[in-house]
Amino acid sequence: MNTIVEKEPIVDGRLRFAYSNTRIGVYDECPKKFEFQVVKKLKPTSMPPFVLIGGAIHKFIELYFMHCWEKKVESDFDGAEPLIEKAFAQTAGLSSQYFDEMYQVCRTFVRNKKFDLDYTVGVEIQMAIDQYGEQADWFGKNVFMRGIVDYLRKHSNKVEITDWKTGFGTDYDPFQLKLYALMLSYKYPEVEQFDVYLNFIRNDIVKGETFYKDQLDGFKRQLRTVVQRIEKDYEFKPTPGVACTYCSFYDQCPAGQKEVKLIQSEEQAREAVEQIALTERRLSELKKNLRAYCSTSGPISHNGIQWGFIPTETQEVNGWGLIRLCEKQGIDWRDIVSIPKLKLKRILKDASPEIVTAINLLTDVTKDMKFKKSKVDDDES
16 A cells, blocks of 8 residues: 655745745845835835846856857857847946946956856756745745756766855855755755855855755754744844945835934944944935036035045155155154054065064054944854
8 A cells, every 4th residue: 555655844834925045135134125125025226236247247157158058168258258248238227337347257257167068957047946845936826945056067966056156255154055955955856965166256266065965954944944033024123234335225214214312221222323324324325426416517515515526636755765864864764654554564465474574573553442333243243
């Protein structure tokens, strides 16, 4: 007698949302932004340039690798040129001032990367699964999790996933890597090993991790906890902070309506920190708009303050000339000369270790306490 074994769901119950690594990241960043973007389905009033540049670079890589696949070549430097222009033209809202930056990144990518003709499975693969891990339509009502794999290779009993990163930093969240591995473990149930790589293409730095099928059960529990936390949230309170700097919904956020007049408690102090983050965002936008106005209309003076493009001069004293002059006058030049440590680091970045050590011995350190802002890790806040 055959027994039908029910498949265990990744997450139980009826879900309010379809998820992705991006959506989970947005919620972690700020639940209010998640509400704007996912619940209310509002469109951003604007997109930060770095997001648009990243999208254009991803589009180029897709076009270029598909071109190599069709032509059955590992690389095609000349063929990449028109594809860069095509990808840029297809990116709505990206100013022409960023073309050179995108162009250089794409050309560097072509020099550094070869298309794998033997083991490539797909480029920009859209994956969608339901709560049981079964393959689902991308826009299907039963979708639990969506993900796009930038570059997928498979050989023997191993799958290799590559995600292109177009930013300048090289930090990453292991959650994304595990999520890709989990989704592909359902797509390829016969595979035991999943190598997930993040390729930071500006500097050609590759980071990643390897996951085995039996390790992914623990991640299912983590994913279940994350999803249930979002599912139970009906308030979506804002968490103003660093992310406000580039949030597309900052002007619609209710957190900006609060006002802290007197700080007498920790709660009021936290609200003050939030307000500073929002105010700095508004100040940045105001300065950018005023700069654009002044670039076409000239300087503006109001209430004793002038903003505009004003000619400036920087005076620098010749170092050896100053030393010789001091020696002639019997003045110890060391009493009147000092160099900021940051500038010194730039000057000595290619110097020998011996010179750096000698300079450090001449450096006086002055300690003081200053009231200023600094970043902290989430687990420290």
